[in-house]
Amino acid sequence: MNYLYYALLIPFAGTAIGSGMVFFLKNDLHPRIQKTLLGFASGVMVAASVWSLLLPSISMSEAQGFIEWVPAAAGFIIGILFLLGLDILIPHLHANSDDPEGLKSSWKKSTMLVLAVTLHNIPEGMALGVVFAGLLSGSEYMSSAGVLTLAIGLAIQNSPEGAIISMPLRTTGMSKLRAFVYGALSGIVEPIAAVLTILLTSLFVPVLPYLLSFAAGAMFYVVVEELIPNLQEGRHSNCGILGFAGGFVLMMVLDIALG
Secondary structure: OHHHHHHHHHHHHHHHHHHHHHHOOOOOOOHHHHHHHHHHHHHHHHHHHHHHHHHHHHHHHHHOOOOOHHHHHHHHHHHHHHHHHHHHHOOEOOOOOOOOEOOOOOOOHHHHHHHHHHHHHHHHHHHHHHHHHHHHOOOOOOOHHHHHHHHHHHHHHHHHHHHHHHHHHHOOOOOHHHHHHHHHHOOOHHHHHHHHHHHHHHHOHHHHHHHHHHHHHHHHHHHHHHHHHHHHOOOOHHHHHHHHHHHHHHHHHHHHHHO
16 A cells, blocks of 8 residues: 555656656647647546546445535535636736736746646646545545556646646746756645645545545636637647547546556
């Protein structure tokens, strides 16, 4: 069981690997590649939300004697509202945009670019943490393979995100090393969020179905609010659709075959 704690670092490693592409690529990612990778990340997040979070939430609720859809629906909505609140309050700037979101701030562009990715890494860390907590609680709906599958899936979708954040930082005049460090550190919030979620869930085991659907709602918010709109802007949106399909199918297969 102890080795599974290292799984909490796997998504962060994926972000660091992707950020390392800044050392090998001279120019920013081609729009086709960027949209394909964004679509892929979206597909992985949606599939993980359904198979790793919402379905176990419904099954747990039924086993605990709740109306099976109530925790799933309530947690999902609260997760969306939570991310909406962070989106409104925290200053951040999405890649390929010059209009900062959140409260007005004098922060540097590079800082707000990193914060944009950090924001949607929070629900991913929470998702891994709550699945891990379910395993620790002895839930029959969670397994070691399920934890590893989710961790690997998040790492796969974090790799392109690491590249997508580190490459634009180079355009701000930042050195390659510093861009890599900033890009990699945007993913450090995932193991932190995972650990905090594990600690919270260990105190309130009965709320596990709510936390599972909460993480799912937060991840859906990121996909709908940020990733999908970016896929539809400009040309090559078809690449994003194909990327979404690939990411969704890959994560679905991993979760069903290994989880």
